Amino acid sequence: MSEEEKLRTDARANRDRILDVAREALAADENASMNSIAKLAGVGAGTLYRHFPSREALALGVYRKEIDALVQLSGTVLLDKPPLPAFRLWCDRLIQLGRVKQGIATSLHSAMSTKDFDETLAAMVGAVGRLMQACESVGDIRQGINPADVLVMLSSLWRLPPTHEGQAQTRRVLDLIFRAVEAKSA
Amino acid sequence: MSEEEKLRTDARANRDRILDVAREALAADENASMNSIAKLAGVGAGTLYRHFPSREALALGVYRKEIDALVQLSGTVLLDKPPLPAFRLWCDRLIQLGRVKQGIATSLHSAMSTKDFDETLAAMVGAVGRLMQACESVGDIRQGINPADVLVMLSSLWRLPPTHEGQAQTRRVLDLIFRAVEAKSA
DNA sequence: ACCTGAACACCGTTCAAGT
């Protein structure tokens, strides 16, 4: 918050507008060019790069709110449902988000493979960890499983096509993943 | 074989040279440009595109031999080892190949998401299926698991970095995957 | 302090002209 307040009002407006058009542009075409996004936002290319020094930074900026919401959800689902169904529901939402915004997949993956280990990813791992902890406490999943490992397996799912078969496969693989972590065999 | 024989001798020589330099170039830099590969091969850009109409086609051409070898291996490992260790060894090899040649990952994924369902991928799924069948027949893994589903989970692994932690994570996730398919819990 | 937009060095891909 303090960082964002420091921006001059015109800079702030530009930043917001860039984020708005980038959200649309990237949804329509996952690899819309940086130049085209700058043009759509009505700013010079340099301004785009000032705010978001790379394509990945831009994608992260765009989806930060969605990611934050997902992290929040990891707490609230636990109020409504037993841990395991809550975890499963959260995974469905994650996959849904990842599928729609393919950009996240790449960002998560490359963030995961660099050691700066972006705070966004850390929050995500934290969310998975919280859900797993809840499941562990009622004995639904085994102890000592690394949340980041589960996230890696989940990340393979949002590359599947949104076709009928793709969705069916997503469910099957998700079942397999849950079988890997569950305490008892079905 | 019949397809390859039809090529004029100079065309054939060009094709082979392109494949050779592309193998090196892509190993050194996974997104070496098409133009640079053509230049390295000493051919015009048009020639490169005649033989391999897309980057993906080129990657597939380069790694076809490795993939074929891996498919073959799915038969031979079963002669040396019990099914489950054979399967596990084969998975290690697959991950190793995928890690080194990141291009394959993309190819597999996008091939998987189009319905032309490339024969290379089909062969790969067939190899996984053969190994799983052998494991099923001795009761080591459950019946009715889709080999393509297992391949999807495996594909998440070759994006992990080749660092120490990356390799450790690979082992952990692979353990989880095997737990998902195994007949009995450890 | 921030923005613009021309400019640089590329990129994938095509296609007339050659042999």
Next chain:
DNA sequence: ACCTGAACACCGTTCAAGT
């Protein structure tokens, strides 16, 4: 039948010049 390589329409990124 196959090849060449200039050309096209882009691309990401930078940086002088502006306000």
